[in-house]
Amino acid sequence: MSNSDIKILVKQLQNGDMSVFDDLYYQTKDIVFYSILGILKDYSISEDIMQDTYLKALSKIHSYKPTHSFKSWIVTIAKNLAINEFNRRKRETTIDIQTDEMFLGQTESRSENQILIEQIFKVLNDTEREIVLLHVVGDLKHREIAKMLNKPLGTITWAYKNSLEKLKKELNESR
Incomplete structure (x- = not known):
């Protein structure tokens, strides 16, 4: 929608x-x-x-x-x-x-989403976590996130890209 x-x-x-x-x-x-x-x-x-x-x-x-x-x-x-x-x-x-x-x-009863969210909490700092969740879960554009957080668009874009790299690295290491 x-x-x-x-x-x-x-x-x-x-x-x-x-x-x-x-x-x-x-x-x-x-x-x-x-x-x-x-x-x-x-x-x-x-x-x-x-x-x-x-x-x-x-x-x-x-x-x-x-x-x-x-x-x-x-x-x-x-x-x-x-x-x-x-x-x-x-x-x-x-x-x-x-x-x-x-x-x-609670490893046995956790869903894949809960495990992924825990990874996000563990690896990313508060700002990175907020940017990723707002973009992925909230379906907000980087421009909207920048406005919401009062940060430059370039900072949001860089932080999002950097956060994804951190998550990829963590997921590859945990496999």
């Missing part, structure tokens, strides 16, 4: 047609989830924050301006909520090593 199709769905939603929400959700859920997961690195908390993201987006849908990308708008909401959650958890508790071991130790 193109950005213009998504904008049509958003306009319908702004006009009170809740029947289009499911379509809008399915077109944006991956980019929203992986943006959150990139910050929190925890599947279940990321799912909770994803729900909060869509609730907040629905409550603020009238503030969305069609001159901007809806995906960028909702990812910004998701990232802000994820950062707030990260900071809240950081204040409340120290890092729970058992959670990391449990997350990384």
